[in-house]
Amino acid sequence: MTTSIKQTPQALNLDHFFPYQLSQLNAIVSDAIAQLYKGRYQLAPFEWRVLAVLGEHKKLAAKEIGQRTHLEKMQVSRAVAGLKTAGLVTQETDSEDRRITRLQLSPAGRDLYQQIVPLVLAREAFLLSSLSDEEQQLMRKLMAKIAEQAQQLNDLG
Amino acid sequence: MTTSIKQTPQALNLDHFFPYQLSQLNAIVSDAIAQLYKGRYQLAPFEWRVLAVLGEHKKLAAKEIGQRTHLEKMQVSRAVAGLKTAGLVTQETDSEDRRITRLQLSPAGRDLYQQIVPLVLAREAFLLSSLSDEEQQLMRKLMAKIAEQAQQLNDLG
DNA sequence: TGACAATTGTAACAAGTGTTACTAATATGG
DNA sequence: CCATATTAGTAACACTTGTTACAATTGTCA
Numbered sequence: 001m002t003t004s005i006k007q008t009p010q011a012l013n014l015d016h017f018f019p020y021q022l023s024q025l026n027a028i029v030s031d032a033i034a035q036l037y038k039g040r041y042q043l044a045p046f047e048w049r050v051l052a053v054l055g056e057h058k059k060l061a062a063k064e065i066g067q068r069t070h071l072e073k074m075q076v077s078r079a080v081a082g083l084k085t086a087g088l089v090t091q092e093t094d095s096e097d098r099r100i101t102r103l104q105l106s107p108a109g110r111d112l113y114q115q116i117v118p119l120v121l122a123r124e125a126f127l128l129s130s131l132s133d134e135e136q137q138l139m140r141k142l143m144a145k146i147a148e149q150a151q152q153l154n155d156l157g
Numbered sequence: 158m159t160t161s162i163k164q165t166p167q168a169l170n171l172d173h174f175f176p177y178q179l180s181q182l183n184a185i186v187s188d189a190i191a192q193l194y195k196g197r198y199q200l201a202p203f204e205w206r207v208l209a210v211l212g213e214h215k216k217l218a219a220k221e222i223g224q225r226t227h228l229e230k231m232q233v234s235r236a237v238a239g240l241k242t243a244g245l246v247t248q249e250t251d252s253e254d255r256r257i258t259r260l261q262l263s264p265a266g267r268d269l270y271q272q273i274v275p276l277v278l279a280r281e282a283f284l285l286s287s288l289s290d291e292e293q294q295l296m297r298k299l300m301a302k303i304a305e306q307a308q309q310l311n312d313l314g
Numbered sequence: 315t316g317a318c319a320a321t322t323g324t325a326a327c328a329a330g331t332g333t334t335a336c337t338a339a340t341a342t343g344g
Numbered sequence: 345c346c347a348t349a350t351t352a353g354t355a356a357c358a359c360t361t362g363t364t365a366c367a368a369t370t371g372t373c374a
């Protein structure tokens with residue numbers, strides 16, 4: 001729209017550069033959430049994500065987990081390995097297609113999930129608590145708009 | 158504010174979880190920018206960031222670069238090593254304090270900087286182009302608010 | 315001064331992540 | 345059916361990143 005061509009030599013100030021601001025925000029928000037599962041429950045970020053989807057859906061195949069978490073299958077494999085070692089998930093091969101392994105939370109995993117989820121949601125609420133409901137709505141809307149633009153660029157290669 | 162205590166078992170849906178949305182947005186926005194310096198100029202993300210601050214300020218110490226880019230000193234060291242190998246920065250030890258090495262862009266580095274900056278700023282503009290000026294202002298304001306909340310959490314440990 | 319602490323930057327190692335290759339199982343199609 | 349292709353998941357390798365330890369230089373205070 002407003003593609004005004006400037007003659008002045010363009011300068012870049014990182015602190016005012018949107019993608020940089022975004023990555024900084026993401027870093028501290030991620031840290032704020034990671035605190036909850038890292039120290040207390042010894043989970044890695046990907047493990048936490050896998051645990052989260054297994055909490056909502058029981059008996060998922062590894063591939064399905066990957067789709068829901070947007071993780072590569074290898075990342076899922078490693079996260080599952082960690083969670084199995086910790087005794088948080090159980091694995092059984094599908095009886096109809098033995099290539100597939102069905103995963104679900106163990107009782108311990110479910111306990112942990114039910115402990116963490118309220119903490120995590122409370123943090124999310126705290127993070128957003130200085131925004132009004134309208135502002136929260138708007139924030140998500142604006143994020144979606146920007147995501148759409150970025151996706152366009154990435155789709156080109 | 159609206160901290161209503163719910164009795165219903167809380168559920169977590171990743172796709173509606175704000176920190177997750179944020180990390181997804183950051184990922185695609187980062188990719189959209191990285192395209193510009195990765196393929197064409199063979200720069201790593203940290204190298205690009207170091208280049209960016211050296212473009213605005215000449216003759217910085219490695220430590221100062223770290224402060225401005227929010228990178229660890231080791232990350233700076235490696236980025237600088239890469240940039241030196243590529244002939245984009247020059248290094249000389251400070252005459253007053255020989256622990257310090259003063260860094261600045263080489264002519265080639267400055268050329269590259271001046272090529273990349275317009276591209277990068279144009280992408281930033283495109284990313285934000287579906288937002289009105291007011292929305293852009295608001296977006297930054299909301300991001301700052303959330304960052305403040307998150308920082309609070311992280312400062313506690 | 316001169317011994318000890320602090321600072322700057324890098325090297326060396328550990329840990330994590332991505333990429334490719336592979337095994338096991340199932341689908342396809344001549 | 346049997347050879348080939350495809351799919352699910354993992355192992356093995358290379359590469360990146362983080363952590364710790366260190367050498368070199370300067371500051372500090374008895």
